[in-house]
Amino acid sequence: MKIRSVFSIILILLEAMTIQSCSTSNDTVTASELDVYKDSVSINTLDFPISSGSAVVGIKCDADWNAEVLDTSWVNISNHAGYGYADKWSYIKVAVSRNATTKRSTQLIISSGNLSKVVKINQNGATMDSGDPFESAYSLVSNIKLGYNLGNTLDANPDINQSWFNPKTVYDWETSWGQPITTQAMIDAITTKGFNIIRVPVTWYPHIDTDGNVDEAWMNRVEDVVKYVLKSGAYCILNVQHDCGAKDASRKDDAGWLVCDANRYSAISTRLKSLWKQIATRFKDYDEKLIFEAFNEILDSKYEWGDPTDANACMIVNKLEQDFVDAVRATGSKNEYRNLVCNPYGAGSTIPKLKGFAVPNDKHPNHIVASIHSYDPYNFCNDAGTNNISVFDSSCEKEVSDVITRTSNRFDDLGIPFFFGEFGAIDEKKSMSERIKYAKYAITQMRAKDTTGLWWMGLYDRNKNTWYESEIVDALLGVSSK
Incomplete structure (x- = not known):
């Protein structure tokens, strides 16, 4: 019994020493930083x-x-x-x-x-915080079924120095590229068919005086057309169109003044902010179905359609889009929350153009949307002369899929939604059956990435008020309605 007691005492002492040792060990490894x-x-x-x-x-x-x-x-x-x-x-x-x-x-x-x-x-969240009266950009894109571009209309900008063009009224500008005067009935026909967003491209520079003021008659006409779209129940995108883009060297007017040129950024920025202040002020009390787009397909001072060789080009695009957002938000009222559209360089989808795009800082970050233009494959969608692609085959499908996938991946990384502000197989000399293949495939791929697109013109004869390419429309809407 005595031996057992001694062993018990020894075990108790060992346990105590072990506990003390562990405690001492923990104390010595306490972090100092x-x-x-x-x-x-x-x-x-x-x-x-x-x-x-x-x-x-x-x-x-x-x-x-x-x-x-x-x-x-x-x-x-x-x-x-x-x-x-x-x-x-x-x-x-x-x-x-x-x-x-x-x-x-x-x-x-x-x-x-x-x-x-x-x-x-x-x-950040995809939906608004409490107190935000407008739907979020994600909600907007989700609600867009299919869109149409009202091109060659308010965006028309023939050279004023051409002998055949002698405009006396705003309607002379509106009809100068062969489209008729826009009417409510025309817009209703487009939206009744199933298009629920219409982009209204507008060229502004021919209607701005030397002090930077937009002609009142032109602003009134733009407002008329915007009202037609909104009255039809559709969303309306209002933008700045051929103030940017390539300029023919023979032109003596101010086409292409809006470029991403670091050497002229200050003057271009001032002019852009002045223009958007006037537009935004006129439309500041319109509801959330009116959307503003900063500009169309902006290029550098060399008017390069490919990836810009100017290392500063994308940076200047981003700065100009920040100017646009700031100018619109500063006008207050409903413009504080309005959804705003911004594009990469040239509205393009190559990897350098997408990587060069930065989301503008915004007091309401749920209201920025990106837009891409895609007529891919180019030689199928457009008249490429002897290089035409006449059959929409698996290689064409791959090109369409690649564009949509890399665009979706980029904007998903940036945390903003996007849509295709322009797309379409617009070469009407290609067979209808092949163009329908393109339409079905393109819109299906877009839908798979939770987005959609706005077809560039065509489809509907606005002079005769008839659908002359209804097969393509039916193909597009058949996918969009699923």
Whole structure:
């Protein structure tokens, strides 16, 4: 019995020593520093766009640490604990799911001993916050079934120096490229067919005086046409069209003044902001179905349609679109929340053009939409002369799919919705059956990426008020209605 008692005492002493040893060991590894970094900068917040995404953050801690996220319903972290190092960092990958609701926040907490670091995780939302009276950009794109461009009308800009053109009224400009005067009946026929958004391209420079003031008669006529579209129940996109784009060297007028030229940015910016201030002021009390688009297919000072060789070109595009957003928002009223459309360089979809695009800063970030123009494959959609593609085959399908996929991926990364502001197989000399193949395939691929497009003109004879390409319309609407 005595021997057993001695052993019992020894075991108790050993247990006590073990506990003391562990306690002493834990005390010696308590962290002396703890911080969280992203891109080598200490952070207190981590911001994400609407789309799903992830970020890797570094943990600087010289002792073992633990990590937790307070809301795991939309945030996951790659590891919840790690070792501490005196001479290097540990890392955590923070991943968020796509946010289909309002903006949201939670906390990432890193702790070690008595030290802790809290990083607030923020994510923008696809829907508006309470108090926002307009539908979000995502909701807008979701509600668009199919669109139509009212081209060669208010965007017409024949050279005033040509002998055949002697305009006396705004209607002379409106009809100068062969389209008739726009009427309510014409717009109603288009929207009754099933198109629920109409883009109204407008060229402004021939109607602006030397002091930068838009001619009142022209502004009134633009407003008439906008009213026709809105009265029909459709969305209306109002833009700045041939003030930018390529300029024929023989022209002596001001076509193509709106270019992304770093050397002339200050003057161009001032002019653009003045124009949009006037447009936005006139339309500031219109409801959410009116949408503004910064400009059409802006090019650099060399008027390059391909990827610009000017390294500053995309940067200037982004600055001009920021000017547009700021000018519109500053006019107040319903323009504070209006959905605004911005395009990459040339409204193009090549990788350099998409990568060069930056989302403008906006006080209401749920109201920016991107727009791309695509007539791809070019040699099928357009009259390419001896290089025409006459059959819409699997290689054509691949080109269409590639454009839509890379565009969707880019804007999903940026956290904004997009649509195709212009598309179409517009070479009417191609066979109807092949153009129908294109129409069905293109709109199906768009729908698979939760977007849609606006066909460029054609389809409807506005002079005769008849649908002369109803087979294409039926193909487009047949997919869009599913």
